[in-house]
Amino acid sequence: xxxxxxxxIYLKLENLQMTGSFKERGALxxxxxxxxxxxxxxxxxASAGNHAQGVAxxxxxxxxxxxxxxxxxxxxxxxxxxxxHGAEVVLHGMNYDESCERALxxxxxRGLTFVHAFDDPEVIAGQGTIGFExxxxxxxxxxxxxxxxxxxxxxxxxxxxxxxxxxxKVVGVQTARLPSMIRAMEAGAxxxxxxxxxxxxxxxxxxxxxxxxxxxxxYVDEIVTVEEEEIASAILLLLEREKTLxxxxxxxxxxxxxxxxxxxxxxxxxxxxxxxxxxxxxxSRIIERGLVKDGRLVRLRIHLPDHPGALMKLTAVIAGxxxxxxxxxxxxxxxxxxxxxxxxxxxxxxxxxxxVDALGSALSEHGYTFERVM
Numbered sequence: 001x002x003x004x005x006x007x008x009i010y011l012k013l014e015n016l017q018m019t020g021s022f023k024e025r026g027a028l029x030x031x032x033x034x035x036x037x038x039x040x041x042x043x044x045x046a047s048a049g050n051h052a053q054g055v056a057x058x059x060x061x062x063x064x065x066x067x068x069x070x071x072x073x074x075x076x077x078x079x080x081x082x083x084x085h086g087a088e089v090v091l092h093g094m095n096y097d098e099s100c101e102r103a104l105x106x107x108x109x110r111g112l113t114f115v116h117a118f119d120d121p122e123v124i125a126g127q128g129t130i131g132f133e134x135x136x137x138x139x140x141x142x143x144x145x146x147x148x149x150x151x152x153x154x155x156x157x158x159x160x161x162x163x164x165x166x167x168x169k170v171v172g173v174q175t176a177r178l179p180s181m182i183r184a185m186e187a188g189a190x191x192x193x194x195x196x197x198x199x200x201x202x203x204x205x206x207x208x209x210x211x212x213x214x215x216x217x218x219y220v221d222e223i224v225t226v227e228e229e230e231i232a233s234a235i236l237l238l239l240e241r242e243k244t245l246x247x248x249x250x251x252x253x254x255x256x257x258x259x260x261x262x263x264x265x266x267x268x269x270x271x272x273x274x275x276x277x278x279x280x281x282x283x284s285r286i287i288e289r290g291l292v293k294d295g296r297l298v299r300l301r302i303h304l305p306d307h308p309g310a311l312m313k314l315t316a317v318i319a320g321x322x323x324x325x326x327x328x329x330x331x332x333x334x335x336x337x338x339x340x341x342x343x344x345x346x347x348x349x350x351x352x353x354x355x356v357d358a359l360g361s362a363l364s365e366h367g368y369t370f371e372r373v374m
Contacts, residue, residue, distance in 0.1 A: 001241070005257045006265040010138055011242065012130060015250055015276030019085070021202070022127060022153060022274045023117070024054030029126025030115050031058050039064050044112040046100035048074045050202060050275055051117040052082045052089075060086030067112070069103040071095055075279060095195075097206075118152025119209030128156030134270045135164055143264060145253040146272040148172040148181045148223065149203035151212025153274060158219035169221045173256045175200045175248075176225040181216060184208035185223070199282065200231055202249030202275055224261040229293065231255045235283075236290035238273070247278040292374075295353035297326075299345055299373040302363065306342040314344070317366050321359045324349040345373060 001009040014022035031043065042065035045055045052068045059066035066087040070079060072094060083089050093099040107114040116123060130153070134144060144161060148154045158170040174181055177196040184190045190208045198204050208216075216223075231248050234255035238246045246254075253271040256262060291297035304310045318325060327347040350356050356372075363370055 001237075001254070001257075004237075005260075005269075007143075007257065008266075008268045009257070010134075010141070010268070010270045011244070011254075012134055012270055012272045013244060014130065014272060014274045015244065015246055019050065019053040019057050019081075020275055020277040021050035021054065021250075022130060022272070023050040024058055025129055026118075026120075026123035026126035026152060026156070027051065027054035027115060028058040029129075030120060030122040031055075031062055031064060033122050034064070034113060038113050041111045041113065042066065043115050044069065044103050044107050044110075045115040045117070046070075046096065046103040047117055048096055048099070048201075049078055050277055051115075052078070052087070053085055053277075055115050056082050056085035056087030067103075067106070069093070069099040069106070071099050077279070078277075118150035118205075119211045120152075121211065124152050124156040124159075124212065124215070126156070127153045128160035130272060131157035131160035132164070135161060135168070138268065138270060140268055141168060141270050142267040143169045143171060143262070143269045144272070145171045145173060145256060145262070145269060147200070147203045147249050147252040147274055148174045148216070149205040149249065150207075150209045151181055151216050152209065153272070154220060155209075155212040155215035157272070159215050162219040170219060171256070171262055172216065172220050172223040173252045173261075174223060174225050175203060175231065175252065176227050178204050178206060179225055180205055181208045181213070182223055182225070184213050185217060189213070198231075198248065199228055199235075199286070200248030200252055202247055202277075203252065222262070224256050226252055226255040226259065226261060229289075230259045232286045232289055233293065234258055235278075235286050239287075244273065245276045245278065245283075246273050247275045250275040295356045296350055297347065298350055298356050298359075299347045300360075300363075300370045301343055301345050301373050302368055302370040303341060303343055304368065310342075311344070313366075314368065317362055317368070318346070318348065318359070321355070321362050323355070323359050 044067045046069045068087045069090045092102045154172045175198045177198045180193045192207045234251035250273045329345040331343045
């Protein structure tokens with residue numbers, strides 16, 4: 001990573017926490033501040049993922065009854081994980097906002113303590129322990145990069161770091177699809193951005209926090225955004241090069257560095273890999289798209305005459321270039337195919353972009369017309 005970015009990179013692996021995310025720091029800190037009566041009454045939270053598991057896990061450890069309100073369409077694996085950690089799960093609402101409204105109502109009517117995912121002083125302070133740990137583990141660090149959703153993680157880290165060593169630069173990273181903190185900074189107050197889907201679901205927050213915004217404004221030096229493909233590329237690179245699994249939000253900071261969004265070089269940089277809870281089906285799609293982007297998986301649409309032996313000659317050319325065919329599909333009716341001809345889509349494993357170029361040259365030399373399918 002250091003060679004790729006031109007900086008001295010250190011990864012803060014919060015994906016190795018018991019629940020796979022930094023969220024349990026804030027949850028635990030909040031739970032530890034409760035009075036005896038509050039503990040006896042129990043706590044409630046709204047979350048579709050990491051915060052839910054963090055609250056459930058530490059509430060169970062401390063003997064506190066926890067209830068988590070999750071949207072109706074929350075993936076079953078996340079619901080089961082939250083229940084496995086000891087919490088009662090209530091499925092309600094079509095999205096986080098509706099779940100949160102239900103949780104706040106239940107907290108008021110039943111005397112439960114509401115544990116907010118990010119907009120709570122004790123939760124923010126708990127996340128800020130990451131900043132202290134980074135300074136302790138790498139005292140000469142120059143830059144700290146962390147993702148932003150509602151701002152609890154970045155606000156806590158930035159406050160802890162800047163009040164301890166103001167020399168250290170703190171940079172936040174948001175997904176370009178939901179730049180809620182950037183819009184809040186521009187407006188001077190939290191604003192609700194339009195809903196959007198993103199692979200960085202852990203930071204898919206439409207509205208910045210009321211309590212986190214002042215911290216971001218005071219302590220954070222810069223906020224940048226990253227695109228979906230950049231995040232996916234970072235996930236794949238972490239998995240392949242560092243042998244560590246990151247979710248979309250967890251890879252956002254590294255994505256910003258890999259794609260030179262910070263404009264720094266020769267610096268000691270700590271990057272927070274804030275979580276590793278990613279759906280395996282999404283991970284498989286990310287890996288496949290990453291292979292396509294790197295040229296290690298390519299699909300070519302090739303025109304050839306429709307007579308015996310034509311396919312054998314084509315595959316001989318491909319075999320001569322040491323490309324491995326993994327899928328084929330013939331079509332005689334579409335793509336403007338002439339009568340007596342056919343089109344075949346061939347998906348192949350290759351060694352990279354240069355290998356793809358060499359394969360294309362070989363096909364052209366043998367008279368084949370083709371195009372790359374993206």
